[in-house]
Amino acid sequence: MIETMDAMPGVGLAAPQIGVMLRLAVVDASDERGRAIRMANPEVIAASDEVNDHDEASPNLPGVWAKVTRPARVTVAFTDHHGIRVRQEFTGLWATSVQHQIDHLAGRMYFDRLSKTKRDMLLKRAAKGGR
Numbered sequence: 715m716i717e718t719m720d721a722m723p724g725v726g727l728a729a730p731q732i733g734v735m736l737r738l739a740v741v742d743a744s745d746e747r748g749r750a751i752r753m754a755n756p757e758v759i760a761a762s763d764e765v766n767d768h769d770e771a772s773p774n775l776p777g778v779w780a781k782v783t784r785p786a787r788v789t790v791a792f793t794d795h796h797g798i799r800v801r802q803e804f805t806g807l808w809a810t811s812v813q814h815q816i817d818h819l820a821g822r823m824y825f826d827r828l829s830k831t832k833r834d835m836l837l838k839r840a841a842k843g844g845r
Contacts, residue, residue: 715740716750722773726811728818731774739815743807751802756792756816759801761785768810770824777844780836782827784813 719727719740729738742750764786771779787805790812794800804812814824825833 716742716752719750720747724771724773724811725807726815728815730818730821731772737819739812739819741808741811741815743811752795753790753792753812753815754794756790756812756819758788758813758816759791760789762787766806766810768807770810770814772818772823775823775825775840778836778840780825780828780832782810782814782824784810784827788813790816 715727715729715732715734715738718732719725719742725743726739726741729736737755739753739756740750741753742748762785765783766786767781767783769779770782786809787803788809789801789803791799791801817824817826825836828836
């Protein structure tokens with residue numbers, strides 16, 4: 715999954731995006747890459763009241779993106795690549811990407827967090843090839 719994520723634009727990938735129906739995700743929001751975090755069965759267990767707006771997109775809907783508001787800091791419980799259940803706090807782009815991947819694992823896309831009007835506009839743009 716890490717190789718697939720690195721070959722795509724973006725900083726995360728959920729297994730269902732590539733046809734693997736497991737609750738697995740990888741995230742690497744580091745500037746230099748190579749610091750991917752592997753997560754099985756991740757769940758947000760705490761979130762800050764402070765929020766960040768970030769442009770989000772998905773290779774599953776190429777050519778479009780939208781500004782999404784999410785908690786700026788989250789604590790996530792997940793099973794790591796050693797099989798150990800851990801809790802880790804994420805901030806900034808890491809927090810945004812982790813929440814984005816957890817949404818994918820729950821069958822949601824980033825545009826599901828938009829108002830109906832904004833979502834409809836985004837989907838129309840996507841149907842026109844992102845123009």
